[in-house]
Amino acid sequence: xxxxxxxxxxxxxxxxxxxxxxxxxxxxxxxxxxxxxxxxxxxxxxxxxxxxxxxxxxxxxxxxxxxxxxxxxxxxxxxxxxxxxxxxxxxxxxxxxxxxxxxxxxxxxxxxxxxxxxxxxxxxxxxxxxxxxxxxxxxxxxxxxxxxxxxxxxxxxxxxxxxxxxxxxxxxxxxxxxxxxxxxxxxxxxxxxxxxxxxxxxxxxxxxxxxxxxxxxxxxxxxxxxxxxxxxxxxxxxxxxxxxxxxxxxxxxxxxxxxxxxxxxxxxxxxxxxxxxxxxxxxxxxxxxxxxxxxxxxxxxxxxxxxxxxxxxxxxxxxxxxxxxxxxxxxxxxxxxxx
Ligand code: PEP
Ligand code: MN
Numbered sequence: 413x414x415x416x417x418x419x420x421x422x423x424x425x426x427x428x429x430x431x432x433x434x435x436x437x438x439x440x441x442x443x444x445x446x447x448x449x450x451x452x453x454x455x456x457x458x459x460x461x462x463x464x465x466x467x468x469x470x471x472x473x474x475x476x477x478x479x480x481x482x483x484x485x486x487x488x489x490x491x492x493x494x495x496x497x498x499x500x501x502x503x504x505x506x507x508x509x510x511x512x513x514x515x516x517x518x519x520x521x522x523x524x525x526x527x528x529x530x531x532x533x534x535x536x537x538x539x540x541x542x543x544x545x546x547x548x549x550x551x552x553x554x555x556x557x558x559x560x561x562x563x564x565x566x567x568x569x570x571x572x573x574x575x576x577x578x579x580x581x582x583x584x585x586x587x588x589x590x591x592x593x594x595x596x597x598x599x600x601x602x603x604x605x606x607x608x609x610x611x612x613x614x615x616x617x618x619x620x621x622x623x624x625x626x627x628x629x630x631x632x633x634x635x636x637x638x639x640x641x642x643x644x645x646x647x648x649x650x651x652x653x654x655x656x657x658x659x660x661x662x663x664x665x666x667x668x669x670x671x672x673x674x675x676x677x678x679x680x681x682x683x684x685x686x687x688x689x690x691x692x693x694x695x696x697x698x699x700x701x702x703x704x705x706x707x708x709x710x711x712x713x714x715x716x717x718x719x720x721x722x723x724x725x726x727x728x729x730x731x732x733x734x735x736x737x738x739x740x741x742x743x744x745x746x747x748x749x750x751x
């Protein structure tokens with residue numbers, strides 16, 4: 413059920429509807445929008461009777477939702493969500509650029525890369541402290557020491573920090589140091605972790621699972637939102653196919669597909685999406701051209717020495733060139749509104 417309030421509904425009227433929903437043992441999710449406020453209802457097993465709300469003051473209509481998701485959908489919120497992290501945004505007019513190493517390896521490495529990321533004008537710095545590696549013998553990340561380095565990067569360069577939490581304990585730690593929590597492809601359907609992220613005060617970057625259909629991905633985001641965290645950023649990072657020329661097949665059609673369904677910002681990861689250095693810039697360009705709200709790019713000061721994902725890491729020079737190119741494309745694809 414979705415309750416759409418009239419454009420001139422007062423805050424008190426919205427609060428009355430929220431109370432009525434709560435009294436039924438359900439959860440109300442009010443989403444103020446530019447035109448009107450809509451209130452999503454979750455927690456019901458069967459259909460909710462719309463007549464309970466239809467005649468309440470300020471209510472325009474009560475709509476039964478037939479799709480499997482509610483809170484992520486454009487029905488609830490017709491305009492795009494802009495995720496704000498301090499003065500930086502994802503989903504707004506500006507192209508969001510998140511860049512940094514796959515893993516934080518040392519203070520010197522993290523700082524050398526952060527310097528270039530800052531210089532490029534990007535607002536967000538990525539770097540894993542907890543790494544989900546296919547092999548148990550591969551570098552697993554520096555753990556909390558890595559998070560401390562990331563916090564220093566924020567202090568020094570003013571970049572917003574995004575880093576992955578692999579489990580609930582890791583999330584407690586990540587919350588202490590980061591600005592955005594990354595949930596990795598391998599955890600897209602870790603439902604207890606999704607719920608935990610939904611109770612976080614930090615925005616969540618939700619990567620698409622490597623075998624996930626769009627609906628499954630949307631429902632994973634719904635898990636987070638249903639717990640009350642509405643700051644979710646979706647990230648297309650490629651899926652498994654029979655193609656062998658890339659690490660994953662970057663599904664750029666997912667961007668317009670998601671746009672049709674959801675108000676959430678969606679970004680592209682051409683690094684994991686291709687796994688190959690020489691493909692990252694072309695696919696980053698394409699990601700921006702199909703309308704992504706941003707990019708997440710792996711960069712390294714010495715890619716041949718990287719402890720993880722070196723083959724897809726851009727050099728600092730390549731990264732600088734990429735930013736220049738994608739900004740030019742973004743200006744054409746999403747021109748600033750005429751004021
Ligand atoms: C990463 O961003 O370094 C990562 C492990 O990504 P994914 O979960 O998409 O594989
Ligand atoms: Mn990586």
